[in-house]
Amino acid sequence: MKNIVAGRVTTIKSKKDYYRIKEETVLVARNTHPDLMIAISKIKAMVVEIDNKLCHAAIIAREFNKPILMGIDEATKKFKTGDRVLIDLNNKTIKKLK
Amino acid sequence: MTELLKYTYLLDVKGIRRSIELLWSRYQRILDNKKSSWKDLNEARAILYFIGYLYPEKIALQSLASRIKHIRPRISLDRFFLSVDRNDKAILGKYEKNNNFNKLKEFYLTVKDIKNRVKNNAYLDEERFNGLYSKLKPKDYF
Numbered sequence: 630m631k632n633i634v635a636g637r638v639t640t641i642k643s644k645k646d647y648y649r650i651k652e653e654t655v656l657v658a659r660n661t662h663p664d665l666m667i668a669i670s671k672i673k674a675m676v677v678e679i680d681n682k683l684c685h686a687a688i689i690a691r692e693f694n695k696p697i698l699m700g701i702d703e704a705t706k707k708f709k710t711g712d713r714v715l716i717d718l719n720n721k722t723i724k725k726l727k
Numbered sequence: 728m729t730e731l732l733k734y735t736y737l738l739d740v741k742g743i744r745r746s747i748e749l750l751w752s753r754y755q756r757i758l759d760n761k762k763s764s765w766k767d768l769n770e771a772r773a774i775l776y777f778i779g780y781l782y783p784e785k786i787a788l789q790s791l792a793s794r795i796k797h798i799r800p801r802i803s804l805d806r807f808f809l810s811v812d813r814n815d816k817a818i819l820g821k822y823e824k825n826n827n828f829n830k831l832k833e834f835y836l837t838v839k840d841i842k843n844r845v846k847n848n849a850y851l852d853e854e855r856f857n858g859l860y861s862k863l864k865p866k867d868y869f
Contacts, residue, residue, distance in 0.1 A: 662850055663843065663845045663849075664848075681784045681788065682788060682805070682808060683784050683787065683839075685843070688842060691808055691812035691813065
């Protein structure tokens with residue numbers, strides 16, 4: 630699994646947002662929802678506010694071998710759909726790219 | 728809920744599964760019953776919170792974290808989760824005859840089953856619950 634991931638953000642505010650994912654994306658959510666499965670092949674990485682090894686996002690990330698960054702406070706406020714971001718999984722950081 | 732905790736302390740996976748299913752059935756009965764009251768809905772809310780969050784993410788996780796330390800050869804919790812979630816035969820094969828490891832694996836799969844449960848296109852039938860809850864919520868509730 631890559632330790633550095635770059636991509637465009639899709640911020641999830643409601644489960645309808647999963648159905649709007651048409652291209653590869655970095656998913657940003659408070660936590661994920663089972664509807665994530667309809668877009669799982671398009672997810673490059675997940676960034677979630679919650680930090681728990683047994684939360685839905687953590688389980689799905691392990692099952693589908695997706696990079697995940699957990700415990701990012703207010704991620705859904707800091708990152709908007711369309712933002713370009715760089716995720717460093719080793720240092721557990723995410724930053725916006727200009 | 729105390730039954731579920733009791734079987735978790737005992738690591739009796741059949742008991743854990745049965746207790747979860749009893750809570751789930753009670754939750755479903757409350758949602759199905761057109762005569763369910765505000766009080767009943769709050770019982771359903773307690774069950775939803777317990778089986779959807781408190782039990783898997785706090786209690787079961789703690790139980791797995793403390794028990795995995797006793798498994799030999801040693802394995803970290805992260806590696807344990809990965810090996811089960813990805814059905815990693817190389818790792819699982821090493822513990823094939825380890826009863827304690829297999830019990831933890833069954834326990835984790837049981838927890839994952841409730842954590843991934845979907846009904847009426849919603850996680851733990853949450854949308855139906857939310858609809859009924861808002862409908863019965865007293866105006867002066869705070």
